[in-house]
Amino acid sequence: MLYVPTVMLYFVGVSVFVMGPGHAGLADDKNFAMVASVALLALLTVLNIVGLRVGKWLNNVGAIGTFVAAAVLIMLGATVWSRFGTPVTAADFHIPVDPKFVLNSFGVICFGLVGLELASVMGDEIRDPQKTLPGAVAWGGVISGILYIGATLTLLVAIGKNDISVLQGIVQGVSQMADKVGVAWIVAPFAVMLSLSIAGIGSAWMGGSARIPFVAGLDSYMPSAMGKIHPRYGTPHIALVVQGFVSLILIVLNFRLSSGAQEAFQKMLSAAVVLQLIPFLYVFAALVKFAWRGSVQGGRYSRGTLAFAGVAGLVTTTLAIVVAFFPAKQITSLWKYEASMFGITLGFVALAVFFFYGYGRLKIAEVTPVKNVGVVKPT
16 A cells, blocks of 8 residues: 555656656655655555456556667667766675665665565466466566666666666666767656556556455355456455545555655655564564474475575564654654654554454454353242
8 A cells, every 4th residue: 555656656757758857857856756755655546446357457558568668778888888888887786885775785685585475365366376476476586686687787877876766766867878879769658668667567566455455244244245256347446445435544644744756666665664574574584483393205495495594584574664764865854754654554453463363353242153152030
């Protein structure tokens, strides 16, 4: 619910370049950015309610757009480097003297590696998942790694690290490199492809994440309405609407409490990092416990491999959560940032505790039949 609003803001920051570089400043207009974010949020909610038969095409176009946009970015970077060289030196990769403003990025990097679990959440809606998923995970991991590293290095070649915008850095890099190479016309088509990519990412996350409250509704840990299926489209429409509504509230609140779109984006992204990674503490701790006490007979991996993966994941996740509370350079008020981070984190954790322990037990008590243990007759 927190990450989807950040995707909306990212879409706004990139899509304004479709109208030309002269309109790039619209992304910093709080009212325009908020209205555009809400409009895209509503569209993605409707598409996901209609179902994957329609929504999957936006997801697929988004995946293709990601690949094409990254490929164009990397090719432009290689061309600029071969013709003009690069200002990047080995010293640029050293840890800065005051590293507190870059610590936050480690959490974002870990967050960028999250997402494969959406496949298990939506496993019932994937055709032949046992055959499809292993290859998809392997290829997705390799391609994503190459694109992450290539795109990051390309941006460092094109733009100084202190001049890269949080929302528009990629399009700014392409615009500057295209001007140098003499293909400035490519900026608008590139912005279109990247906008489709971002919309596809938002659609995939919205559709996948809504399945979690849907299952919680079926298991009586959330209101039973969450577990309802649309009579025509067969989708968890109530869960999708609730998720969209909460995301809407978060978009409006963050805009009202931030000085601009970039700060609002950074706040929601950092909070999303923390909340998304908290469940992985449980996942990796459970893996360590299983490696220590469980039976690995007939399993795919040895006890040592499972223990190493669990400990490495637990340490990395803990570190990523901690550094997410360090503000990035876009943050203008430290106390507002920390108040927002702790408030959002504790608020959502408290909500989860309420639904799991409080609401869950309440619903179980309501459906448990009371046995007649005897009737005392008056004398």
